[in-house]
Amino acid sequence: MSIEPITIVGAGLGGLTLASVLHRHGIASRVYDLDESPTSRNQGGLLDMHEESGQAAIAAAGLSDAFAELVVTGGDATRVLDRHGNAYLDDDGDGSRPEIERGDLRRILLTTLPDGTVHWGSKVREVRALGGGRHALVLADGRTVETGALVGADGAWSKIRPLLSDAGPVYSGLSFMETHLADKDGTHARTVGAGSLMALDEGRGIHAHRHGDGSITVYIALRCPENRTAELGDDETARRTLLDRFTGWDPALLALIAEGDGFVPRPIHALPVPHRWERVPGVTLLGDAAHLMSPFAGEGANLAMIDGAELAQAITENPGDVEAAFAAYEQGMFPRSEEAAIGSADNLVIAFAADAPQGIIRVMTPPED
Numbered sequence: 001m002s003i004e005p006i007t008i009v010g011a012g013l014g015g016l017t018l019a020s021v022l023h024r025h026g027i028a029s030r031v032y033d034l035d036e037s038p039t040s041r042n043q044g045g046l047l048d049m050h051e052e053s054g055q056a057a058i059a060a061a062g063l064s065d066a067f068a069e070l071v072v073t074g075g076d077a078t079r080v081l082d083r084h085g086n087a088y089l090d091d092d093g094d095g096s097r098p099e100i101e102r103g104d105l106r107r108i109l110l111t112t113l114p115d116g117t118v119h120w121g122s123k124v125r126e127v128r129a130l131g132g133g134r135h136a137l138v139l140a141d142g143r144t145v146e147t148g149a150l151v152g153a154d155g156a157w158s159k160i161r162p163l164l165s166d167a168g169p170v171y172s173g174l175s176f177m178e179t180h181l182a183d184k185d186g187t188h189a190r191t192v193g194a195g196s197l198m199a200l201d202e203g204r205g206i207h208a209h210r211h212g213d214g215s216i217t218v219y220i221a222l223r224c225p226e227n228r229t230a231e232l233g234d235d236e237t238a239r240r241t242l243l244d245r246f247t248g249w250d251p252a253l254l255a256l257i258a259e260g261d262g263f264v265p266r267p268i269h270a271l272p273v274p275h276r277w278e279r280v281p282g283v284t285l286l287g288d289a290a291h292l293m294s295p296f297a298g299e300g301a302n303l304a305m306i307d308g309a310e311l312a313q314a315i316t317e318n319p320g321d322v323e324a325a326f327a328a329y330e331q332g333m334f335p336r337s338e339e340a341a342i343g344s345a346d347n348l349v350i351a352f353a354a355d356a357p358q359g360i361i362r363v364m365t366p367p368e369d
Contacts, residue, residue: 005030007147014287014304015153016109020061021312034123043103045217050302057305066108072212075099077195085250124159133282149322150283158289164277169269171226176219179260191252200357229265238263273341284326291337297344
């Protein structure tokens with residue numbers, strides 16, 4: 001087996017899962033990430049971990065016990081409302097898809113890695129093919145790093161993807177505005193519930209989830225031209241514009257906008273479906289770099305983590321033969337991610353159709369056999 005470490009670009013959940021499982025099998029890796037430190041920015045909200053993907057990857061990393069200690073009690077509860085506040089689904093959850101804070105999950109993955117595995121503050125500016133399956137990473141600070149086996153785990157706007165594919169993210173037609181509420185007095189608990197809320201209408205929606213500390217993250221969804229949400233101006237202008245767009249909605253739902261602290265635009269992009277590539281020596285992709293999709297299948301983090309776990313397994317099972325490992329991994333990853341991406345694209349349309357929220361209720365509560 002080659003002693004050269006596997007080079008991973010991106011210390012998100014997928015890249016860290018890959019590094020963690022490799023380390024458990026005695027295979028070294030080096031991870032390059034643009035963040036200055038693991039705590040330099042907010043890592044986002046709650047994630048529901050699916051048994052066949054996210055939970056399987058957590059087990060492969062030896063973290064099932066640590067994960068269980070961090071599960072947010074009641075976080076898998078789900079409410080679906082219409083714009084008038086009428087409830088069409090009020091599900092307490094059955095524990096099969098436990099929720100965890102993204103930051104907590106990233107933190108426990110980092111604890112499994114030897115010091116120095118992750119090179120923070122190492123933004124990749126350019127990648128050059130050197131031939132023979134080798135590449136050079138040109139970092140923003142001017143350093144150049146030569147690689148053997150290279151894995152792009154660097155998200156939607158991956159710098160590694162162009163080595164394999166000409167495809168890039170395409171705007172979905174939907175944008176979120178993200179805001180936060182401390183909700184220290186529990187004013188919004190009745191509306192949001194213990195876990196997640198979806199309030200849907202044609203072309204509009206309010207999505208929210210409650211964190212373990214009681215605070216709430218809200219995503220206000222709008223069908224609109226690309227960059228329109230980024231043009232809404234300062235927070236107060238954005239608040240007024242959004243409230244105007246949601247005129248006639250239930251006052252308790254409008255309060256999630258009115259009392260939000262700051263508004264950050266989050267346009268939703270996706271890669272074409274299917275997204276596949278021909279084998280290119282020395283490089284592969286995982287997570288959003290490989291199969292970016294909208295959040296309407298709930299699969300993004302789960303797929304990234306099972307990608308990392310299965311790629312690590314393939315490398316372990318093909319000692320010294322990176323090409324065989326990458327080919328075996330891609331053979332399983334392509335159909336898995338394609339199925340999820342199709343579901344995600346379909347659900348985005350269904351969620352904001354003229355009969356909303358009826359369509360998404362049909363998806364979430366299929367008829368019994």
